[in-house]
Amino acid sequence: MSRLEAKKPPLFISEPLTRDAVSQSLCLLSGILKSSYGPAGRLKQLHNGAGGCVCTTSQSSALLGHLSTSQPMLHVLTASVRNHVSRFSDCGLFTAILCCGFIENFRSLNVAPFTVIKISKHLLSLCLDHLKSEACGCRVSVDFSNVETLVCLVRSILTSKPACMLNKTEVDHLTTLVLKAFIFTVPCHVETNAVLGKCVIVPVKGGRVVDSTVLPGLLIETPEFQLGKPLAVKRTGSNMIKTAFFSVSMSGDGFNPEEGTIAVHHGVSLEVSELNQLLNVGKQLVKDEVGLVVCQKVMHPSLKQYLKENGVVAVDRAGLSLMEPLGRMTGSQPIASIHSLSPGCYGSLKDLCVQSFASKRFLHLIPEDTVICSLILCNRSETAWDELKRVCETAEHVLQLTMKEPLALLGGGCTETHLASYIRHKSSSLPASTFEDLDCSQTQYQLVADGFCRSLESVARSLSHDDGEILTDMVYGHCWFVPSGSPCVSKWSDLVSKCGCGMNGNTEDLSWRFLQGQSGSPVVQGCPKEPSVKVADLLTLDCFAAKCSGLQVALETANLILDLSYIIEDQN
Numbered sequence: 001m002s003r004l005e006a007k008k009p010p011l012f013i014s015e016p017l018t019r020d021a022v023s024q025s026l027c028l029l030s031g032i033l034k035s036s037y038g039p040a041g042r043l044k045q046l047h048n049g050a051g052g053c054v055c056t057t058s059q060s061s062a063l064l065g066h067l068s069t070s071q072p073m074l075h076v077l078t079a080s081v082r083n084h085v086s087r088f089s090d091c092g093l094f095t096a097i098l099c100c101g102f103i104e105n106f107r108s109l110n111v112a113p114f115t116v117i118k119i120s121k122h123l124l125s126l127c128l129d130h131l132k133s134e135a136c137g138c139r140v141s142v143d144f145s146n147v148e149t150l151v152c153l154v155r156s157i158l159t160s161k162p163a164c165m166l167n168k169t170e171v172d173h174l175t176t177l178v179l180k181a182f183i184f185t186v187p188c189h190v191e192t193n194a195v196l197g198k199c200v201i202v203p204v205k206g207g208r209v210v211d212s213t214v215l216p217g218l219l220i221e222t223p224e225f226q227l228g229k230p231l232a233v234k235r236t237g238s239n240m241i242k243t244a245f246f247s248v249s250m251s252g253d254g255f256n257p258e259e260g261t262i263a264v265h266h267g268v269s270l271e272v273s274e275l276n277q278l279l280n281v282g283k284q285l286v287k288d289e290v291g292l293v294v295c296q297k298v299m300h301p302s303l304k305q306y307l308k309e310n311g312v313v314a315v316d317r318a319g320l321s322l323m324e325p326l327g328r329m330t331g332s333q334p335i336a337s338i339h340s341l342s343p344g345c346y347g348s349l350k351d352l353c354v355q356s357f358a359s360k361r362f363l364h365l366i367p368e369d370t371v372i373c374s375l376i377l378c379n380r381s382e383t384a385w386d387e388l389k390r391v392c393e394t395a396e397h398v399l400q401l402t403m404k405e406p407l408a409l410l411g412g413g414c415t416e417t418h419l420a421s422y423i424r425h426k427s428s429s430l431p432a433s434t435f436e437d438l439d440c441s442q443t444q445y446q447l448v449a450d451g452f453c454r455s456l457e458s459v460a461r462s463l464s465h466d467d468g469e470i471l472t473d474m475v476y477g478h479c480w481f482v483p484s485g486s487p488c489v490s491k492w493s494d495l496v497s498k499c500g501c502g503m504n505g506n507t508e509d510l511s512w513r514f515l516q517g518q519s520g521s522p523v524v525q526g527c528p529k530e531p532s533v534k535v536a537d538l539l540t541l542d543c544f545a546a547k548c549s550g551l552q553v554a555l556e557t558a559n560l561i562l563d564l565s566y567i568i569e570d571q572n
Helices: 020-035 060-066 072-088 092-107 113-131 147-159 168-184 270-287 301-309 320-330 382-404 414-427 432-438 442-461 544-562
Strands: 011-014 044-048 051-057 139-141 198-205 213-216 218-221 241-246 290-295 313-315 347-349 351-357 360-366 372-379 407-410 470-472 479-481 541-543 566-569
Touching: 020 060, 020 072, 020 092, 044 060, 051 060, 051 382, 060 072, 060 092, 060 382, 072 092, 072 544, 072 566, 092 113, 092 442, 092 544, 113 414, 113 432, 113 442, 113 544, 147 168, 147 382, 147 407, 147 541, 168 198, 168 213, 168 372, 168 382, 198 218, 198 320, 198 382, 218 320, 218 372, 241 320, 270 290, 270 301, 301 313, 320 347, 320 360, 320 372, 372 382, 382 541, 382 544, 407 414, 407 544, 414 442, 414 470, 414 479, 432 442, 442 470, 541 544
Parallel strands: 198 372, 241 290, 290 313
Antiparallel strands: 011 566, 044 051, 139 407, 213 372, 218 360, 241 347, 351 360, 407 541, 470 479
C-alpha cells in the first residue's frame, strides 16, 4: 500500500543548551527540586490529568517518577538520578540539584566544553580524594559498637522528609525501631560470605506512629484466626514446627483450558480427581509431621479443613513477596507441584502465635535464628504512610551501605560548603604542571573551579526556604543559617548557635561571610580534621557512599549534557 503522507525528514537541533525552551525547562526543574530539599522542603502534589491517586511528597524517587519532561536533555538528567537512587536509595535531590547547578554555571563560562569537562573531572578527583582521606574535616567514622552515630544517621533521614508528618517523639521511636530491625537482619554467626537478612514492612494505615513495632520473624495477615485462642499445632520430637510452602495453586482448578485439551475417561470428574490429589498431599504432609502449610495462592477449603483437623495450621493467599523471606527464614524450598513431595523441601520454625495490630490479625511466624524481621509501620493517613515507608526503606539501605563502608558525611549543607572551601584553597596553589597536563590556562581552571564551588554552595543554599541569610565560616568551611527576620547585629554569633550539621558552635570567632554563590569567595586557609568543640550529640549526617556517588553522577551527567551538540528527533 502506498503512503498516504510523505515521510518527514528528521529534525536537527544544534546547540540545544542555547535554546530558550531548554533553559526554561531546566530552570523550572531546578526550582521544583530545590524547593523540595531538606527538612523544611515544600511538599509537591502530583497527579495526572486523567485523575487517579494524588501523590504528596518531597522525595526524588516519587518526584522524578511522576514528572514528565518533553526535553530529551532532561530525560538524560532524570534517568541518571533515578538510576543513582535505585542503587543507593539516598541523595537523589542532592544529585539532581547539583547536576542542574553544574549545567547552569558551566554553560555561562567563556570556556570550550571540552576544556570544562577536563577541568571538572580533575576537580571531582580532588573532592573524592579529600573525602576518602583521613584528613577530611567533614567525614565521620561510624563505630557499630556505639549506637550514637547510627542514631544520628537514621534520625537525619527520617527528619529530611516533612510529608511523613512526624513529631520529635515519633522520630525518636521510629529511629529506635529502624535500628532494631537492622540489627535483627545481621547474622549472629559470621561466615566467610555473610549475607544480611531482610526487614519486611507490614502496613497498618490509620494507626498511631508510636504503635509501630518490630518483631522477629514474619507476620501473615490471617483474619480467620481468633486472638487469644491457643493454636493447636503439630510439633516434631525436638519441639520444632515443620513447615511446607507451596508456590503452586492448591484450589483444585489446576487445569487451564488455554494450555490445550485433555482427554478424560467417561464418568471421571476432573474436579474430584484434583481434590483427591490435594487430599493425598494433605495426608502426606500429616504423615511427615508438618505443622504449618503456607500456600502462595488459593487453597481448597476441603484441604484446609482436613489439615486443621489433623493439627496442621494452613494459610493461603500469602502472596509472592513473602515467599523469599519465608524460605530463607525456615529453610523450606518452595514446592511447585502437588504431585511430588520431597523430604528436603521442608523447613522448621520455633513457634507460632496470633498477633493483633489495630483492627488486623496476623499469624506470627517465630524463627529459631532471627535474620528476618517484620516492621509493623503505622501512620495516620495513607499519604503519610506511603512517604514513611519509602523513608524507612531508605534508612535500612543506608545502614547496609554504611556497614560495608563505615563512614558518614556531615549534613545540613556543611559538606558542600566545606568542599567548596577546600577546592578554592586547593585550586589556588596548584603547580603549573597541572595546567599543562590539562592543556588549559590558570585562568580557565579558576573559572571552572569557581563554577564548581558555586554549584556545591547552591545545594547548601537550597536548604533554606524562608529567605534567611546563609553564612559560611572561614575556619571550618561549615554552613550556618540565620533565622528569617533576625535583627541587624554587629556580631553574627549573636544570631547563630550552631552550624548546619550541629558539630560547631559559636564559641569562637569563625570569621563568617555571606554565602552568596554568585561572586568569588575568599580562600579558606586549611581545613582542620576535627573541630575543637562538639556542640550537639545529635549530628545531622548523610550516607557516605550515596553522597560520593551522587557527586560523581551529577558531574558526569552534566558533562554529558554540556557535550551534546545536536539532538536528532524523528518527526514521523
